[in-house]
Every structure is written in C-alpha cells, then in structure tokens.
Amino acid sequence: AQSVTQPDIHITVSEGASLELRCNYSYGATPYLFWYVQSPGQGLQLLLKYFSGDTLVQGIKGFEAEFKRSQSSFNLRKPSVHWSDAAEYFCAVAPLDSGAGSYQLTFGKGTKLSVIP
Amino acid sequence: SQTIHQWPATLVQPVGSPLSLECTVEGTSNPNLYWYRQAAGRGLQLLFYSVGIGQISSEVPQNLSASRPQDRQFILSSKKLLLSDSGFYLCAWSLNSAPYEQYFGPGTRLTVT
Numbered sequence: 001a002q003s004v005t006q007p008d009i010h011i012t013v014s015e016g017a018s019l020e021l022r023c024n025y026s027y028g029a030t031p032y033l034f035w036y037v038q039s040p041g042q043g044l045q046l047l048l049k050y051f052s053g054d055t056l057v058q059g060i061k062g063f064e065a066e067f068k069r070s071q072s073s074f075n076l077r078k079p080s081v082h083w084s085d086a087a088e089y090f091c092a093v094a095p096l097d098s099g100a101g102s103y104q105l106t107f108g109k110g111t112k113l114s115v116i117p
Numbered sequence: 118s119q120t121i122h123q124w125p126a127t128l129v130q131p132v133g134s135p136l137s138l139e140c141t142v143e144g145t146s147n148p149n150l151y152w153y154r155q156a157a158g159r160g161l162q163l164l165f166y167s168v169g170i171g172q173i174s175s176e177v178p179q180n181l182s183a184s185r186p187q188d189r190q191f192i193l194s195s196k197k198l199l200l201s202d203s204g205f206y207l208c209a210w211s212l213n214s215a216p217y218e219q220y221f222g223p224g225t226r227l228t229v230t
Contacts, residue, residue: 032217043123043207043221044161090160094217103149103216104163104176 002027004091006108013081014116021076021111023091031093033074034105035065039087047089050074061085086115119144121222123208129228136181136195138225140208143189148210150191151219152183155205167191168213203229 003026013019025031032051036044048059055067065076074091089112092105120143130136142148152164163176165183173183180199184192191208205226209219 034217036221041224041226043223044209046218046220049218103151103166103211103219105161105217105219107160109160 002031002093002095002106004093004106004108006089006091006111008111009109010112010114012114012116015083016080019076019078019081019085019113021089021091021113023074023076023108025072025074025091025093027072027093027095029095030067030069031095033065033067034092034094035059035063035074035076036090036092036107037061037087038090038110044090047076081113081115083115083117086113088112119210119220121208121210121220123206123222123225125225126223127226127228129230130198131230132200133197136193136198136202136227138193138206138208138227140191140193140222141189142210145189145210145212147188147213149213149216150185150189151209151211152191152193153207153209153221155207155224161207165193198229200229203227 005024007022034049035047038044047063048057050057050067057065063078067074088110090110091108094105122141149168151166153161155161167173167185181195205224207224208222211219
C-alpha cells in the first residue's frame, strides 16, 4: 500500500526566510503528487501538482516543489516566506495507474508552519 | 469558474441524533464528488466517492452513508451519530478525466456530544 510521510510535524521560520517542507512517499511506481495548504478551520487549497515531465513544478503563491525519483521525495519550497503562509501543509499521492478503481488520495499527516514576524 | 459549497459550517449534535451534511458544486457538469473526514493529527480519510448520480462507492465501513440525488449535489448522512463521528468533514470535486486532481470545499466541523 502506498504511504506518505511528512517527517516534520511543526516548523517555525522567520518572515523572509526560505522554507522547505519535506515529503517522502512509498509506492511501487511514480505516482501523481500534490501539495495542499489548509488555513485553520478552512478547506484544502491545491498549491501544485506533479504528473510527469519537468521535475521542478511551480505552483501558486510562489511555491515550488521538486520531484526526486531516487529519493522518493517531493519537497515543497519557497524562497521567502510571508506571514500569510502560516498554515498546515499536506502532501498527497495517487496511483499513476488510474485503473485501480478508487480515486483516493493518500495524504500525509501534515506539517504546521508558523511564521515569526 | 467552479465553486464548491458546504453547509452547515459547524454543527453540534448529541449522540444518537441523525446527520445530514450537504455539498454542492457550481460551474461544472458530471463531476466526481468525494467526502473526506479529517481527524486531528490523522490526516484525511476518504469516506465516499461518486462518479455519477446515484453511484456511490464506500471506502470505509462505518456509521455513515452518502447519496447523490442530483448531478452536483452530494449528501453525507447518518441515522444515529456516535462520539467517534466528530471531526472535520470535507467535500471535494474533480473532473471525470482527472479524478486525482481534487478541489476541496470549506468543510463542516461536526462535534458529537
């Protein structure tokens, strides 16, 4: 079964500092990969996705993520964090072979980001 | 553009009472629809998904049921709530052609007392 690990439960960074949130997945083949962001009490917003092609993916709000097949990782990065980026971030994977019949995304448990002014 | 609505936003219900949560999508036709539950510290769990009117698939056996009476309406129900049903319920939609690219609604916070 596929799984997603976000090793950091909580990260605190200063405003203006760079950010990297880690995501590792376990799956037999290259899956679809996603990053979502969730503000307190809100739904999830899709930041970016990777299906194939260029391993560096650009998303909304200045975020990017890099797929590294050799490390089974899909880390999220931002060069300069803004106070409004404080939220919880979720990595998710889905099987590339859509014939699996279920459309379930497998989510990590999330990383909470705090931003110090 | 597409919009997804959920209501109510918050709900407090006693154990044993019924439940009905509603989700509607605007701006698209024949979407796939999903119900997820988010429990604190446990990530998101897919409960049900639907690829069309009247077509419901359950991922986890439980006290809940889902229905899709109209193309863009998805309802989550229970006849008798349990304490363990408390959580944050999220509805999501996707295109049939891209089922894994899912877009989420604002959620409903359910507290069972």
